[in-house]
Every structure is written in C-alpha cells, then in structure tokens.
Amino acid sequence: MMGRQEAGQAPLFYAFNLEDHVPASHMLRGIDRFLDLGELHQHLAPHYSHTGRPSIDPALLIRMLIVGYCFGIRSERRLCEEVHLNLAYRWFCRLGLEDAVPDHSTFSKNRHGRFRDNDTLRFVFEKVLERCLAEGLVGGEGFAIDASVIKADANRQKGVPGVDAAWDREMPLTRPIREYLQALDDAEAPRTPPKNVSLTDPAAQWTAAPGGPAFYAYSTNYLIDVKAGVIVDVEATPAYKTDEVEATRTMVDRVEQRFDLKPTRLIGDTAYGTSEMLGWMVDEKGIEPHVPVWDKAERKDGSLGRSDFRWDADANEYRCPQGKPLLSSGKPTADNTLIYRSNLHDCAGCELKPRCCPNTTHRRIARQVNEAARDVARQLSTTKRYAQSRRHRKKVEMLFAHLKRILRLDRLRLRGLKSARDEFLLAATAQNLRRMAAWLMPKSPEAAMATTL
Template sequence: MMGMGKRRRKSQEELFVASGELAKSPGHAFYKRLNKLLTECDFDAAIERACEPYYKANRGRDSIAPGTYFRMLFVGYFEAIESQRGIAWRCADSLSLREFLGVKLTEATPDHSTLSKTRDRLPIGVHELAFRLVLAAAAERGLLKGKTLGVDSTTLEADAAMRSIVRKESGEDWKAYVKRLMQEAGEVTEDEEPTDEEIRRFDKKRKKKKVSNAEWESPTDPDARIAKLKDKRTHLAYKLEHAIDLDSELIVAAEVYHADHSDSQTLADTTMSARTHLAEAGREEVYEEVVADKGYHAAEQLELVQGLNVRTYVPEPERRGQSRLGEKPPEVQRAVKGNRRRTKTEKNSRLQRLRSERVERSFAHVCDTGGARRTRLRGIEKVRKQTLITAAARNLGLLMRKLFGIGKPRALQGLLGSLLNQLATALQAVIKLIRLVAARRSTGC
C-alpha cells in the first residue's frame, strides 16, 4: 500500500540547493549518440579554432561556446522548431537537451537573442565549415559516394508581408499607390479621401495589375522577392536549391538565391558549390554527372557545367519557333548536343526518377518536418547561414540512421511499435504458410 501524494501550495523558494539534490536526467539516447559522433569528428575543436578571430581575448564575459550555438540550431531541425524563441524555450525546458548542449543545471541556457547575436558575429565561412565537417564525417564512414548529383529547387517563405511592399521610385505603399491611380482616373479628387472599401473595389476591377520586383520591394526585407510559392500563393520569398548525392541522399550543397533567379541561371553555381564543399572537406571525390529537370536547361549553363568536366542530364523543353543553337559558339553547341544525346537514353530515365524522389525527400525533411519552410530571418546572408546548418543537421540525421538505425529523436517513440508490427506481420505470414501446407496435405496434393 502507498499513501497518496498531494500537490503542495507555492511557498518560498529555498535559498540554497545542494548539487546532489538537483534533478538528474537519464539523457536522451539519440542526443547522447549524436554528441559522441560530434566528438569523434572533432567538431567543437575545429569550430572554436575558426571562431577565435571574431572574439576578443580577456575582454568581458565569455560568450556561449560556438559548439553550443550550432547544437541549438541542430535542435531546431530535429525538433521541427522554426523560430529561435521556440528553440531557446525548448532547450531551457528539457534536461536531456541541457545535457546535449553541455549546460549545467545551475546555469541558464542561452536566450534567443544570444543566438541572433552569435549568428551576426560569425561569418558565413564558419557556418560553411560546420556544414563541411559533417560532410567529412559522412565520407570517413563510407556514406559519401561522389559520382552523381541531383539538383532541384523550392521556395522559402520570407519573413515579410506582401501588404507591406512599397514602390521603389516613390516609397508609396499599396494603398497610397491605388489612391493615386484613382485620382489619375478621375474616380476621386485630390481633396477626397476614399474609403478602404472604395480602394479595394477600384483595385479589383482595374486591368493589368501586375506586381514587379523591378518596381516593388519590402522595406523590412529588401532581399526578399515576390514569387509564387509551391501552394500557388504569391508571397515574398527566397529560392532554396539543393544538390544531393543521389546514392547516399546527402546534401552536398544548399544554396539560397533571390526568388526571381530562375533555375536556368543557377545550375553551374550550385554544381561548383558542391565541388568546393567536397574539396574543402578534404575529399577527393569528383562528381561526374549532374541531373536536373527541364527548367534548368540553358545552353550557356550546360556549357559552364561541361567546363567542369561534369556530364549533364537535363531534358530539353519544347520550344516554339526555330532553334537558334547554330548562332551560338561551337563549345556551347557541343555541350547542348551532348546533353541532348544523353537525355534520350534509358540511364537518363532512371536518373530522373531517382532525382525526383530523393531531392524532393530532402526538401520534405528540411522544409516540412525540419521547420524551415518559412524563414524567420531577414536578409539573404542570414537565411544562407540558417540553411547551411539545417542541411548539416539533415546530413547528421542520415549519418545517425546509418550508424544507429534512428535518424531523429522522435523516431525512438515509434520504434517499439514498429518492431511489434513487423513481428505481427511475420507471424501472420508463418500462420498463412502453415495453413497452406495443412490444406495441401488434407487434399493429398
């Protein structure tokens, strides 16, 4: 038998608590193994050496360790938290995450403002180093193959609203702009002040109302561009482009461009970025092929990629009118014709299926279940830093899945159920086989 406990009323907090009396956490198996993996690849020491030039020695209070900063961003991916406030709250609330970050129970976890200041202090080169350290760790464990790249892009919703955009030439917001059009059309005089309903009615019926990035911008995030998102909404956005190793599904380049950059402008840059990341990570793998959809087809881009000794598999879209390929330089013609010949093979069909499946899966992991579909940062440089670390976290998840069978901490919750389902399926198959054998024996077959 046991007595029933009762909730105590709030009383004065104790002034001193012995460390032995503090609540202990058994830790989280996933984060313990992740910490062990980061230690094995010398992650913290390499990051701290790279960060030394951006801090002053023996001046002021020590900041958080750079390794702690990157771990908190990893937590944002693994826990599907899109905001820094949410990451800071989650880390402060969890004993197992405190252990993962290396924060004592007697210390406060870093605030969201500390994350912002640390991100602003550290340049993008340090974030690229963190990304490359994870790539090197994957390559050392035989996960990186280095032969075929798959490239595709998606949109990231920017932290700025369409209703806040202003005219570049005059600084007018949308309401003031439509009001001026009403005055020019004679709907109202300069002395009259139209109501919001009248402005909406006039704006709805006028023709040729297009919003151009050449004429409009966001005052809160000038780097964001007006674009159509995947769900067909028009919003301020950035363009995210992934280059992945089609064999291992590792992200070897995660580039952020302005949303008005078309796919046909960025293929060579992303391919070169993938090669640079591998070279800086100390790997000798050289990608021989790059696979993309027809939106990436541009003669000049194919020639640039061909100049890197990389074969392209980019389907050629149907074009209206006569081809003008004959007017281009001979090296461009050779690149286009070679790409056209390769896209007619069975190998191209197989590679395109792999690309559409695996690159889209990387976007699903990073943007949808990783909490990065909408960025909470303003400025393309900050978005690039966040994107690199989110891609590094996704690569860590793939590496953890290969080494330990679990790629995210929440997957442990469903592991027992998955094992039981597999066991039940196996038992059903055995029972079905026994019944089939018994039936055949009873019929004499």
C-alpha cells in the same frame, strides 16, 4: 488499494545523472556521436579578446541552434525555454541541471557578428559533411541539384514597384536594407528593377507559385549526393530562376575545390537544361548532364521539326529531308544562336514545302552555340542510366519536403539574403546529422548487440 502521494519533506541531496535519463535510442545520441566541434574554438579565436570576462562558449550556442533546427523549434526565445526544461537537450548541450541557459539575445549578437564575419555556420556544415565522407555516405559519382522556394519574413502588402523603390541613405536603415543596398553597389552590372520590392526585406524576390497568390521569397538550392541523400552544398538565392541556375556552378566548383569531389553525372530538371548550362557541364566540367534539354525547336502542329533535318558537323550545315543544304553566315545572334537558312529556289519547287515552311519563302533553323552539348544530353536521355537518374532526383525533393514539414522551415524567421543563407546552412547541417543518426546508429538493442559481435 488506491495509492496516495504523501506530501513529505523533500530530501536534501539527490543522486541524479543526466546520462541515465537520455534513452539510448534518442536521436540526439546519434547526432552527438557524429557532431565534432573540437576545431570551432580555434576557428573563432581571432574574433575573441585574450583578456576580459569569458564569453558564452560558442560551441554551446551552435549545439543549441542545432537542437532548434533538428526539432523544428523556430523561435530562439522558445528554444532557450525548451533547453531549460528538456533533459535530453541539456545533455546534448553539455549543460548540467544547475547550469544557466544563455539568453535568447545572445544568438542574434553572434549570428550577425562573429559567426557571420568568420563564416562559422558554413564551417560547421563542412565539418559535418567531412564526417559524412568519412562514414562512407557520399559516393561522389552522382549529384542531384534542385531549388525550393521559401517564403520570406515580409508582408506581401508592404511593397512598392521596383522602379519606385528608393531609400534615403542619410537616414538610419535596417540591416536587411543596408545589405541590399551594399549588394547593389557591389554588383558588376546593373540589373533590371524587379516588379515589386518589399520595404522590409528588399532582397527577397516577388514570386508566385502556380495557382496561388504572389509573395516574397528566397530559394534554397541543394546539391546532394544520390548515394544516401547527403547534402554536399547549399546556397541561398532570391527566388529567381537565373540565380538558381547560377548557384549550381558555384556549388559544384566549391565542392570540387574544398573536398576534391566532382560527379560523373549531374541530375536536374528542365530549368538546368539551358544551352549555357549544358555547355558548362559538358565542355568545361566534363560532367554527364542527366537533365531534360530546354528545347522549343520541335513543332506540335505536325510540320517538320529540327529533328527531321540531318546535321553534318564536318560541312557545318543541315540537310533537309530532300537532301538540300541549309547554311549559316557564322555570326551568332545576341542569344548565342546561329541561323541556318535554305535556298529560296530549293524551297520554291519542293513538294514538302507545305509541311516544312508553309508561311515563309524558305526554311530557317536556329542552332545554339552549345548545340553539341545539347546533343550529348539528348543522347543520354535514351539510356538506362538516365532513367535511373530520374528516380534518384526524387531524393532531393524528399529533402525539401522534410525541410518544410518536419523542420518547419516553410517561412524564414530572419530577413536579408545573408540571414537566409545562415538559416539554410543550419537546416542542411541538421538534415545531414539526422541522416547519419538514422543510417548509422543501431535501431534497437538487438541491432546494437549484433553490431558488437
């Protein structure tokens, strides 16, 4: 018999418990288990008055932001609607059925105010990382570094050439422009004007992906531990290779200072195989550089390359295949290279000259000041550990794919470098929390029973 709902009188009282309506397997249960905001109030205490009306609990705002970044809810207005309707979100945010959800405008006021002034989002990120360390998900032996380009919230049509970019500082300026001009004022050395500058987000870099149109973008730089793919640090930069490489030094030094973690090996792609970077890894930090060497000295036309010449460190000279020396004046060039030259008379009658220097009178070899560190990287590239590191590097690529496809952070919603830093910190925090929930929470009732036995 077909059943029918009867429109009767609604009961006066309900026996309802949010805890009973959130499944044990829900991701937020795992995230709630590993998220500890107990020290957040003490961290923010200097930014609140001791008198007046109580403000919205900052822990509630952080929990709501984590929900938004964990589930790809990009709009804060929509986030408030989802928390209002979704029982699991209410449970995670410690809101009862009758509790009001904060207005979306509260987030922007706190993002650009207390949270940014006190570096609150980095504080939350590091507290989550501390929990990852306590749970044994960070090995500390191998780190991988990489950067991914994220589109800025800037119309590619609304830009001007960098040399023509100018703002009237006497007129009211938007926050991203004020931050950009302040960064220019604080820079230690003037920088070459970029090719194109956005009028709405001038800190974003004009860049182009291979085979696609140019656009304004920032880069999110991840430093991850390869044991479980936990993000140990994140840094926002304009989408510029030099800034991305420099961010590596910042992150490695910061993780060592704050968590006493320094990897044995650092894994990266060719962008991190420059002479200066390799010298920093080997000579200053004592880290094995598991990166391909950025090297253009080898020739592809069949003529003799630098590898055909033997280096004699004691004599500070190269020896050609015929045993003749190539000497240097000892004065490095502007790009920190030493030029080693052969003797004119040695090359004049050499039978290998057509293969060695067919278009010049003598052979020249450029040797980087940090060539010893480059040699270390070349030697490591022949080992099994290096081959394993190349496989481990895929973990950071997977995190970027997860960031863009699952968390939907393929385009920034906020403008300015500081706002990009906030978004990347929240996204990295969400990824680490999801990683802990996936790795450490029981997968099924049978698994949960097995862990209690």
